[in-house]
Amino acid sequence: MKRKVTLMLSLLIIVQVSCKKDVSDLDILAETITIDGTLYTTVAIGTKTWTASNYNGVGGVNYKDGVNDPFLGKLYSWPEIKAIANLPKGWRIPTEADVKSLMTLVGTKVDLTQTYTDATSCAKLISTTGWTNVLYTGLNTTKLNLHPTGYLSISALGTKTFSDKGIRASFWTSTTVQSGGKYLPLLFEISTSSVDARNQPAGLRGGIYSTTANGDGVTTMLAEKRSLRFVKDN
Template structure:
């Protein structure tokens, strides 16, 4: 039995080396080159995610009435990314990818079977800077997951970014089912707010576009991340 124990021992050491005090796993980071630019990545569960927003060719650059955070980068639709060549294994996330990501942090699901995270889960996914803090009880994100969701909001027809500081809205490649698709959105989004997080239908651009009188607002450009399995 001793040889087997000796073989197992290095893997046990490796596991504990990846952990902080209290059992919190330290995110494992790496890099990937997309369209000639190097992007930081993080391994979460059995997935590897880009941990900064895509900033490649095409897309939209927003201007807002406050200094724009350089971490926001550009906003894209699926049509904007139609010609994008990704490295082998990498893809634009679908709703299953975001649900798999969420399964590392919560067991709660909505009536459609999509994972839903509360305040503690959104803290783990949010970037450690850039979020609006509205009270003494409110906090910046901890980014303990390494996902690093910046509150870039989304791009509007007025060429600005709406709700910066309060919302991160990420593109997915999954169409909404016929019963959920509407004039405001035909694809799922990954929504990270100050209070909750979920892969869901795009209700945020719907709400704010109506308030701003922007009409149908169908599938507004959003922040983009990429993912692969390993």
């Protein structure tokens, strides 16, 4: 009888250990989120969790209208991203405050006069591949994996110009600022451009900017298409 009880206890321990392993496996699988039927990896950085790849849902365009690359995702106008509905509970389009929190965590001084990220901080955020200038390949220590997807600008006549793939990684925020009677959406951008109209030093630099497109409050936001990420509080 004693032997039978010992055997039952052994089986119970095996079952418990096996169940514990399953929980661990589920914890790993939980590091993903499904949005519009597409599975995205996520990464926890500080007090927030970010999607670790670009949005690749309905709407948008592929770079140069080419074949879709799920790794790069698609480029979206600001009205398109504002129209996205039914995000999983707690998830949102990042605000300016979300981006500033991210910048602070990688070592950027953020205040009213400084919203630029230096090369050392940028390297922690960007992908290790895909950059044209090998001198500025990222370290991706945060696993955020920002990739240089470039962007699309659309002229008043409807002419489309795709620019800066391999040079520029940028994604929209949900924050707008008022300028000259227009509401301009803010974006977060990292680039290796040697010439920067915003008077940043040449090299790998990033920051929060308003769009430079022209037009009224509606056509301004239609005039550019960029990448998109999502974020939630932990």
